[in-house]
Amino acid sequence: MELFSEPLTLTPMVSTILFVIAVLAGMRYRTVWKAEGPRWQLWVFGLVSGGCLLIVGFIPVLPS
Numbered sequence: 001m002e003l004f005s006e007p008l009t010l011t012p013m014v015s016t017i018l019f020v021i022a023v024l025a026g027m028r029y030r031t032v033w034k035a036e037g038p039r040w041q042l043w044v045f046g047l048v049s050g051g052c053l054l055i056v057g058f059i060p061v062l063p064s
Contacts (some may be wrong), residue, residue, distance in 0.1 A: 024053035
Protein backbone atom coordinates (compact mmCIF):
# COMPACT_ATOMS: atom_id res chain seq x y z
CA MET A 1 0.00 0.00 0.00
CA GLU A 2 1.43 3.34 -1.08
CA LEU A 3 0.95 6.35 1.10
CA PHE A 4 0.88 8.76 -1.85
CA SER A 5 -0.42 7.18 -5.04
CA GLU A 6 -0.64 10.47 -6.95
CA PRO A 7 2.10 13.10 -6.97
CA LEU A 8 1.13 16.33 -5.23
CA THR A 9 0.45 19.03 -7.86
CA LEU A 10 -1.52 22.24 -8.15
CA THR A 11 -3.84 23.26 -10.95
CA PRO A 12 -3.16 26.62 -12.60
CA MET A 13 -6.37 28.07 -11.11
CA VAL A 14 -5.49 27.00 -7.53
CA SER A 15 -1.95 28.34 -7.85
CA THR A 16 -3.28 31.67 -9.17
CA ILE A 17 -5.75 31.94 -6.28
CA LEU A 18 -3.00 31.15 -3.75
CA PHE A 19 -0.75 33.78 -5.33
CA VAL A 20 -3.49 36.43 -5.19
CA ILE A 21 -4.16 35.57 -1.52
CA ALA A 22 -0.42 35.93 -0.84
CA VAL A 23 -0.29 39.34 -2.51
CA LEU A 24 -3.37 40.63 -0.67
CA ALA A 25 -2.11 39.33 2.68
CA GLY A 26 1.29 40.90 1.98
CA MET A 27 -0.35 44.25 1.27
CA ARG A 28 -2.31 44.05 4.54
CA TYR A 29 0.91 43.10 6.36
CA ARG A 30 2.58 46.21 5.01
CA THR A 31 -0.30 48.52 5.94
CA VAL A 32 -0.48 47.14 9.49
CA TRP A 33 3.30 47.40 9.80
CA LYS A 34 3.39 51.04 8.63
CA ALA A 35 0.50 51.96 10.95
CA GLU A 36 2.26 50.17 13.82
CA GLY A 37 -0.83 48.08 14.38
CA PRO A 38 -1.30 45.02 16.57
CA ARG A 39 1.50 42.46 16.43
CA TRP A 40 -0.92 39.55 16.14
CA GLN A 41 -2.17 40.93 12.81
CA LEU A 42 1.40 41.10 11.54
CA TRP A 43 1.86 37.44 12.43
CA VAL A 44 -1.42 36.36 10.82
CA PHE A 45 -0.91 38.22 7.55
CA GLY A 46 2.78 37.31 7.37
CA LEU A 47 2.15 33.61 7.93
CA VAL A 48 -0.70 33.52 5.41
CA SER A 49 1.38 35.29 2.78
CA GLY A 50 4.51 33.23 3.43
CA GLY A 51 2.60 29.97 3.53
CA CYS A 52 0.86 30.63 0.23
CA LEU A 53 4.14 31.60 -1.45
CA LEU A 54 5.87 28.48 -0.12
CA ILE A 55 3.08 26.28 -1.46
CA VAL A 56 3.15 27.94 -4.88
CA GLY A 57 6.95 27.89 -4.93
CA PHE A 58 7.54 24.27 -3.95
CA ILE A 59 4.54 22.30 -5.26
CA PRO A 60 4.64 21.90 -9.03
CA VAL A 61 1.82 23.23 -11.19
CA LEU A 62 0.08 20.71 -13.42
CA PRO A 63 0.57 21.66 -17.08
CA SER A 64 -2.66 22.83 -18.68
